[in-house]
Amino acid sequence: MTHDDRVAALAVVFGFSVGLGVATVAIPLLALTAGYDPASIGFLTAIAAATQLATRLRLPWLLGRFPDRTLIALSSVLMLLGFGLLAVTTALPAFVAAQLLQGAARGIFWTSSQAHAVRDQARPVQRLVDLNVAGNAGTLVGPALAGSLAALGLPIALAAAALGGAGAAVGSLMLRRLPPFDRRHSAGSVDLLGREGVDVACWASTVGGAWWSMIGSYVPVILVGAGIGPAAIGWLITGSEAAGTIALLALRTVATRWIGMAVRVGAVTAVAALVAVALAPQLLATYVVLLLIGGAASGTVTTMAPAMASLVAGPDEQGDALSLSGTFRAAALFGAPAAVGGLLSIVALSPALLILAATVGLPGLFVGRRRRPAVVD
Numbered sequence: 001m002t003h004d005d006r007v008a009a010l011a012v013v014f015g016f017s018v019g020l021g022v023a024t025v026a027i028p029l030l031a032l033t034a035g036y037d038p039a040s041i042g043f044l045t046a047i048a049a050a051t052q053l054a055t056r057l058r059l060p061w062l063l064g065r066f067p068d069r070t071l072i073a074l075s076s077v078l079m080l081l082g083f084g085l086l087a088v089t090t091a092l093p094a095f096v097a098a099q100l101l102q103g104a105a106r107g108i109f110w111t112s113s114q115a116h117a118v119r120d121q122a123r124p125v126q127r128l129v130d131l132n133v134a135g136n137a138g139t140l141v142g143p144a145l146a147g148s149l150a151a152l153g154l155p156i157a158l159a160a161a162a163l164g165g166a167g168a169a170v171g172s173l174m175l176r177r178l179p180p181f182d183r184r185h186s187a188g189s190v191d192l193l194g195r196e197g198v199d200v201a202c203w204a205s206t207v208g209g210a211w212w213s214m215i216g217s218y219v220p221v222i223l224v225g226a227g228i229g230p231a232a233i234g235w236l237i238t239g240s241e242a243a244g245t246i247a248l249l250a251l252r253t254v255a256t257r258w259i260g261m262a263v264r265v266g267a268v269t270a271v272a273a274l275v276a277v278a279l280a281p282q283l284l285a286t287y288v289v290l291l292l293i294g295g296a297a298s299g300t301v302t303t304m305a306p307a308m309a310s311l312v313a314g315p316d317e318q319g320d321a322l323s324l325s326g327t328f329r330a331a332a333l334f335g336a337p338a339a340v341g342g343l344l345s346i347v348a349l350s351p352a353l354l355i356l357a358a359t360v361g362l363p364g365l366f367v368g369r370r371r372r373p374a375v376v377d
Helices: 003-033 038-057 059-063 068-088 092-118 124-150 154-172 189-193 198-215 218-225 230-250 256-279 284-311 318-343 349-365
Strands: none
Touching: 003 038, 003 068, 003 092, 003 124, 003 154, 038 059, 038 092, 038 318, 059 068, 059 092, 059 318, 068 092, 068 154, 092 124, 092 284, 092 318, 124 154, 124 230, 124 284, 189 198, 189 318, 198 218, 198 256, 198 284, 198 318, 198 349, 218 230, 218 256, 218 349, 230 284, 256 284, 256 349, 284 318, 318 349
């Protein structure tokens, strides 16, 4: 990755993330203004998550047929189309179509961006850290921007989201063109999943996805039950995300031989933090510590797990390895809240979180025990 290509890649990720960050606030507000109830908004959010997961399942095929630069541009255009639909009408079919487009855009963009970053790189961790920091910056700026612009009108907020997507689409044209991955030289997704390093990365990605899905759903419910106000909850969530970013920056120059250890420790720590949140005494100071620790741990696996997968994959297997890691994360983001929601019909929230933590944590005892050498042609 040349200097110019790296700058362009970071700008593309930042623009796309700003668009997503604005949409995270603006689209639910637009739906409420249009008369949709909270249950309908939850349904629309689930559509986007399910579409993202389904799209990720097809990413190995896409990365084997199209340059990653093309897929990055495509995802940016898909996001723009979704915003365009909602600018024209707020009818239910438009909302459904917009969420389908948003989900597909997210699924394609992140893995394609990671694949572009690690191609021909001896130290992929630094490139992936830079991408994630740029993405985190965008998703932090986006909601604040949306809140400010929404006071002037939701169409203005949507226009800002569209500008972010347009910037990403234009910026993608400045990325260097790399050939698609030659999947004839790949062992395939199933065999890769059994390879030591890839299996650990997929498990850790599941843990990271479960943590962040709880941060965006049921952890705030626990905080409300502890008598913590909305403003404090907002700062706690922001602090957890910031801790993840700080952890990434601290690990940016970590030696390759320590990546596996960082991934395992991060995943185990995130599981332990989730257990502690479920069992902790209802004290603000306790939650501050736990969310900072969990955020740092989950931020670590968010970047280190894909890096670990790419390091044990051959040059033409990296797309498959990154897709696998991303698919497990997306599955957790979609499935963990649904699983906890189902458990709440038979147990209270704290036991439900403990069951979730055990479900995602226990596989860590078994992964990484088989050694299968990388297939590099």
